[in-house]
Amino acid sequence: MAVAAATEVQVFLNSVDITDWVREVGQDLERDTHDKTNMGSGGWREFCAGLRGGNVTLALNWDYASSASFITVKTAWLTSTGVVAMTIKPADTTIAATNPELQFNVLVNKYVPVNAKVGDIQVPTFTWPITGSVVEDTTP
Amino acid sequence: MAVEAIIDGRLWVNAYDLSGYANELSASCEADALDFTNFGSGGWREYRRGLRKLDASYKGFLDFADNASHEALSAAFGSSNIISTAVDDAHGSDAQLCQVQGAKFSRPFKVGELPTFDVGMVGNVTPGLVDGKILVASGTVSSGGSGTGLQLGAVSATQKIYLALHVFACSGTLTCTLVSDDNSGFTSATTRATFTAATGQTVEWKSVAGAITDDYWRINYSLPSGSATFAVTAGIV
Numbered sequence: 001m002a003v004a005a006a007t008e009v010q011v012f013l014n015s016v017d018i019t020d021w022v023r024e025v026g027q028d029l030e031r032d033t034h035d036k037t038n039m040g041s042g043g044w045r046e047f048c049a050g051l052r053g054g055n056v057t058l059a060l061n062w063d064y065a066s067s068a069s070f071i072t073v074k075t076a077w078l079t080s081t082g083v084v085a086m087t088i089k090p091a092d093t094t095i096a097a098t099n100p101e102l103q104f105n106v107l108v109n110k111y112v113p114v115n116a117k118v119g120d121i122q123v124p125t126f127t128w129p130i131t132g133s134v135v136e137d138t139t140p
Numbered sequence: 141m142a143v144e145a146i147i148d149g150r151l152w153v154n155a156y157d158l159s160g161y162a163n164e165l166s167a168s169c170e171a172d173a174l175d176f177t178n179f180g181s182g183g184w185r186e187y188r189r190g191l192r193k194l195d196a197s198y199k200g201f202l203d204f205a206d207n208a209s210h211e212a213l214s215a216a217f218g219s220s221n222i223i224s225t226a227v228d229d230a231h232g233s234d235a236q237l238c239q240v241q242g243a244k245f246s247r248p249f250k251v252g253e254l255p256t257f258d259v260g261m262v263g264n265v266t267p268g269l270v271d272g273k274i275l276v277a278s279g280t281v282s283s284g285g286s287g288t289g290l291q292l293g294a295v296s297a298t299q300k301i302y303l304a305l306h307v308f309a310c311s312g313t314l315t316c317t318l319v320s321d322d323n324s325g326f327t328s329a330t331t332r333a334t335f336t337a338a339t340g341q342t343v344e345w346k347s348v349a350g351a352i353t354d355d356y357w358r359i360n361y362s363l364p365s366g367s368a369t370f371a372v373t374a375g376i377v
Contacts, residue, residue, distance in 0.1 A: 021143070051177060053185030061143040064227070064234040068142075074271065082171060082189035107187045109171040113236045113271055114225055116146040118163040122227075129173045131187040 010092045011058070014076045014084035021061045021069035023123060025088055027102060029054035029134065054130050056086060056106055062115070062122035070113075073126070077111035083131055084108060097138040104134040150226040150235070150278070151198055152306040152371060155341035156212035157278055161257075162200035165225045167236050167269055169194050194263030196223065196240055202247055202255040207341075210247070213259055217245035220264060222343045224304045224373040231277045231288050237304040237373040239265040239345060270302045272375020276359050278308070280369040287372070289324050289358040295350030295376055301357070303346045303374045307338045312366025314338040318346070318374075320354035330354065338368070 011022045032050030060069045076084045089101040112124035151162040172190030204210045219242050226235035244260030263269065276287045295301050305316055315337045319329040332348045359372050 051181075051185050052183055063143045065142055070234075077169065083187075107171075107173050107189060109173050109187075109189060111169045113167045113169070113269055114165055114227065115168070116149050116165045116225075116227060118149065119145055119147055121143055121145050129185075129187050131176075131185065133182055133184045 008092045010089040012087045024059035026057045059125045076108040100136045152224040154343040161209040164199035167196045194268040196261040217242040235373045238269040270375035275374040276372035278371040282367045284362040287359040295352040297351040300347045308369040310368040314368040
């Protein structure tokens with residue numbers, strides 16, 4: 001897959017395909033770095049890696065119809081733990097090495113029932129922490 | 141309701157209809173993310189959900205006339221309030237009802253510009269925000285009657301139906317009653333709650349615990365004389 005515009009990224013939240021409402025989706029991963037610089041470092045800072053983690057950001061066209069974006073996010077928010085599965089795939093085709101599916105859990109710790117400006121459609125943006133590992137599945 | 145521009149949103153703050161002043165409505169529920177990372181986490185951070193909170197904010201234009209936006213919001217600041225918002229002004233439209241504490245009231249004045257308000261509220265009572273519907277759209281009545289029924293659903297044993305009655309004006313005695321039935325014709329309706337009789341502007345929050353198997357709901361109201369302008373929102377949590 002060459003460099004191409006993101007026009008058909010497929011997103012599932014809590015087993016529901018919300019692709020038709022996604023305007024933006026992003027996953028930001030970071031790894032803690034710990035300074036282990038010592039007298040033997042030759043004047044250069046040295047680091048070792050620590051814990052991995054990150055966030056997923058999601059901007060959705062808000063739709064109150066049944067099975068649409070509002071009820072999907074609300075349902076995830078109302079689960080007993082708030083932790084639900086999420087997947088992101090660059091293209092709406094079979095998983096492959098060139099089309100890896102990112103599989104992870106998020107803590108849905110923000111839910112926006114209404115965010116309206118007169119004359120505009122509602123596009124709430126969410127940033128949810130990823131909890132646990134992120135798997136890049138390349139096996140169909 | 142599909143993806144639509146919001147052009148007829150509603151903002152009901154206690155006994156005031158501020159829809160004609162507001163141009164932004166927002167309600168956000170957030171929960172603390174508590175770090176649960178442990179040696180069994182495989183090198184990845186893990187989180188558990190902590191306390192939740194409700195933040196609501198509203199923006200619009202200030203009107204210093206009687207019974208207008210400044211009077212309503214000045215009283216709401218620092219007080220406990222009952223607020224309903226909706227994305228449309230019709231019976232059955234999606235709505236949000238909540239009990240919130242006034243936390244912020246900004247009213248900047250800039251030469252040559254319309255004065256505006258920027259209000260912030262925080263949830264102060266369980267269950268926080270209730271997602272629901274408009275059960276009675278804002279309107280004026282001059283005699284008793286029945287509202288249009290709405291199939292909100294049944295109320296389980298662990299749930300309650302919550303309602304917010306906003307009376308914007310009343311020159312008589314308005315008494316609203318919540319009834320339910322298992323059919324849209326309300327042929328065998330059961331009274332579930334009666335609001336305090338209103339003789340002027342007022343607001344009231346009500347809840348009824350389940351289990352209730354009826355799934356159709358409506359408001360019956362009596363008004364022996366005078367007129368009343370009111371609205372009701374309802375939701376089940």
